[in-house]
Amino acid sequence: MSNSNGDSSPKTAPESKKAKPQDLRQPHPNAQQTEEFGIVLRDFYPPEMSNDRCKAYNDGTIERPIDTLEKACKDTADKRRAVTPGKAVVHWFKTDLRLQDNRALSTAFQIAKDNQIPVIGVYIVSPEDFEAHLTSPARVDFTLRTLKQLQKDLSELDIPLYVETQEKRKNIPTRIVELCQQWEAKHLCANLEYEVDELRRDAKVVRRCADHDIDFTPSHDTCVVTPGLLITGAGKQYAVYTPWFRSWLRFLKENPDYLEMSEDPGTNPGDARKQFADLFDCKIPDMPSSKSLSEKEKKRFEELYPAGEHEATRRLEKFLKEKCGDYDKNRSMLPGENTSALSPYFASGAISARTAVVTAKRANKNHLDRYDQGHMTWISEVAWRDFYRHVLVHWPFIWYGVLYYLLPPPSIHSRKSGLTDPPSMNKCFKPEATNIEWEYDADQFQAWSEGKTGFPIVDAAMRQLKHCAWMHNRTRMVVSSFLSKDLMIDWRRGERFFMEHLIDGDFASNHGGWGFGSSTGVDPQPYFRIFNPLRQSERFDPDGEYIRHWVPELRDVKGNAIHEPYSRGAGAIAQKNGYPRPIVEHAASRDRALARYKSALQG
Numbered sequence: 001m002s003n004s005n006g007d008s009s010p011k012t013a014p015e016s017k018k019a020k021p022q023d024l025r026q027p028h029p030n031a032q033q034t035e036e037f038g039i040v041l042r043d044f045y046p047p048e049m050s051n052d053r054c055k056a057y058n059d060g061t062i063e064r065p066i067d068t069l070e071k072a073c074k075d076t077a078d079k080r081r082a083v084t085p086g087k088a089v090v091h092w093f094k095t096d097l098r099l100q101d102n103r104a105l106s107t108a109f110q111i112a113k114d115n116q117i118p119v120i121g122v123y124i125v126s127p128e129d130f131e132a133h134l135t136s137p138a139r140v141d142f143t144l145r146t147l148k149q150l151q152k153d154l155s156e157l158d159i160p161l162y163v164e165t166q167e168k169r170k171n172i173p174t175r176i177v178e179l180c181q182q183w184e185a186k187h188l189c190a191n192l193e194y195e196v197d198e199l200r201r202d203a204k205v206v207r208r209c210a211d212h213d214i215d216f217t218p219s220h221d222t223c224v225v226t227p228g229l230l231i232t233g234a235g236k237q238y239a240v241y242t243p244w245f246r247s248w249l250r251f252l253k254e255n256p257d258y259l260e261m262s263e264d265p266g267t268n269p270g271d272a273r274k275q276f277a278d279l280f281d282c283k284i285p286d287m288p289s290s291k292s293l294s295e296k297e298k299k300r301f302e303e304l305y306p307a308g309e310h311e312a313t314r315r316l317e318k319f320l321k322e323k324c325g326d327y328d329k330n331r332s333m334l335p336g337e338n339t340s341a342l343s344p345y346f347a348s349g350a351i352s353a354r355t356a357v358v359t360a361k362r363a364n365k366n367h368l369d370r371y372d373q374g375h376m377t378w379i380s381e382v383a384w385r386d387f388y389r390h391v392l393v394h395w396p397f398i399w400y401g402v403l404y405y406l407l408p409p410p411s412i413h414s415r416k417s418g419l420t421d422p423p424s425m426n427k428c429f430k431p432e433a434t435n436i437e438w439e440y441d442a443d444q445f446q447a448w449s450e451g452k453t454g455f456p457i458v459d460a461a462m463r464q465l466k467h468c469a470w471m472h473n474r475t476r477m478v479v480s481s482f483l484s485k486d487l488m489i490d491w492r493r494g495e496r497f498f499m500e501h502l503i504d505g506d507f508a509s510n511h512g513g514w515g516f517g518s519s520t521g522v523d524p525q526p527y528f529r530i531f532n533p534l535r536q537s538e539r540f541d542p543d544g545e546y547i548r549h550w551v552p553e554l555r556d557v558k559g560n561a562i563h564e565p566y567s568r569g570a571g572a573i574a575q576k577n578g579y580p581r582p583i584v585e586h587a588a589s590r591d592r593a594l595a596r597y598k599s600a601l602q603g
């Protein structure tokens with residue numbers, strides 16, 4: 001699939017050869033099954049798209065959302081340039097809930113300072129987005145707690161944070177413009193989110209703002225290197241991490257300004273306390289009714305993940321001082337805390353990836369790719385986050401779906417194909433992998449999700465997820481491989497389950513991780529790399545400490561029987577304590593997976 005440069009474009013199934021434009025409207029043949037098994041959310045999105053439609057994104061027949069946004073910016077450039085400052089500048093917070101090193105906030109503050117007018121922060125709580133994006137209650141709670149901290153920090157600088165709930169997400173573009181008009185703001189600043197719905201929403205906001213004499217120029221902030229800037233010698237997007245990472249390092253050496261942190265905002269210019277006094281009383285809303293946590297869970301998550309950028313900075317500094325040096329050796333070991341546990345903070349934007357890389361670089365004698373192996377490895381892990389975002393921007397059909405009402409007009413969306421109602425995306429990076437024959441077995445899926453598969457390492461991990469709303473990277477790989485290969489269950493159901501439960505649920509990284517585990521993604525490794533749960537358990541939890549912690553039924557099991565109690569003489573204890581027998585046999589499941597993958601990918 002890839003050449004020596006690592007450059008490739010996903011191939012599509014044979015159906016693509018006879019594609020006609022009108023065929024692109026047809027859903028994928030498995031669309032009914034994916035809907036019934038809860039993979040495509042039909043409340044929000046159309047049925048699963050065909051593989052031909054993915055090809056249409058690759059060959060440019062259908063415009064990518066990033067291009068839709070860029071076109072909106074280009075078309076409105078003159079109007080936006082002509083805008084003169086109003087009575088305030090608005091910064092629209094999204095997944096950038098911090099003051100430090102925030103590109104768009106810094107721009108907003110600069111405009112405000114130059115014109116001696118106040119900055120106003122705004123955040124829109126969108127319960128429908130939480131639903132459509134499968135945001136977990138833990139992540140919603142974390143976001144709301146982070147907003148409280150942010151509001152406090154902003155208030156100390158006399159900057160108000162106005163927060164309101166919009167039940168219908170289609171109203172957000174109009175509402176943002178209304179708020180700017182209400183506050184007589186002529187400049188709206190915000191950082192880009194690269195998810196498909198968000199890019200299309202922002203394209204709409206750019207045009208709507210320009211029509212109302214407001215300049216909205218979104219900023220690139222969430223990635224260290226902006227998506228689209230790293231291309232192969234042949235001018236294509238990288239689809240393989242290793243050459244992409246070499247290019248990422250090269251780019252940062254040649255363009256050190258990408259590692260320059262943005263200036264933090266200072267005290268609000270103008271007289272916001274007087275002019276916008278009521279905004280300082282704004283309350284952060286409670287959890288929307290669609291998302292709930294018990295008091296016990298709330299308290300637990302508050303203790304595990306204190307909210308806000310101060311905690312994120314504290315974690316980063318502690319990790320770099322105490323753990324990073326051995327990160328390359330210890331990061332895959334399951335017992336203990338060997339990684340930074342910063343992912344919830346990256347996901348909500350309480351810390352920027354740039355800050356993380358710059359701080360790690362400083363701690364590594366100012367090197368990104370030399371000196372200490374632990375630091376270099378950690379930097380390369382943070383870069384994975386960038387990589388998966390670059391992939392999403394270039395191959396947007398991996399996103400969950402397309403919303404009818406968020407689509408730009410047909411003339412922009414699909415001039416060549418004439419499409420108006422595109423089917424849902426939700427595809428594999430390798431579209432032909434959607435043709436794999438899956439088992440839609442609800443009982444086995446339930447056993448996996450409850451941590452009752454009889455495979456101790458899998459069960460420990462799934463219980464860690466339930467308790468902590470977080471899981472170790474190693475076990476994320478193990479359980480994703482187990483679901484998609486040992487159980488042969490459509491990986492997208494697992495992807496959804498993760499999003500619904502992770503506090504760090506992030507579409508691009510989650511999709512990338514599931515693509516890796518199920519061999520349907522950008523990973524160049526062939527599908528016959530199938531994780532053996534027993535070997536993974538023995539290697540990364542040699543004494544069974546992680547398993548004993550999360551699976552109390554096995555606490556009394558001694559020695560290496562912990563990895564496989566029923567076959568290693570500890571069946572009586574396991575049975576007495578109600579621990580299940582393995583629900584599948586790994587060797588037989590492996591053979592089945594190899595046959596099914598082979599038939600779909602090579603057949």
Ligand SMILES: Cc1cc2nc3c(=O)[nH]c(=O)nc-3n(C[C@H](O)[C@H](O)[C@H](O)COP(=O)(O)OP(=O)(O)OC[C@H]3O[C@@H](n4cnc5c(N)ncnc54)[C@H](O)[C@@H]3O)c2cc1C
Nearest residue numbers: 339340341342343381382385473476505506509510513514
């Ligand atoms: C199936 C699967 C699903 C995943 N889902 C998510 C998800 O929803 N959200 C998420 O943030 N990460 C996801 N990951 C990546 C990774 O597991 C987590 O980022 C990591 O475990 C978070 O722990 P940490 O902050 O201690 O990471 P550290 O090891 O300290 O790494 C630092 C940071 O680098 C980034 N990072 C590290 N590894 C990866 C990776 N493989 N891919 C992308 N970014 C990475 C994260 O932002 C992480 O916080 C997934 C991985 C797999 C295999």
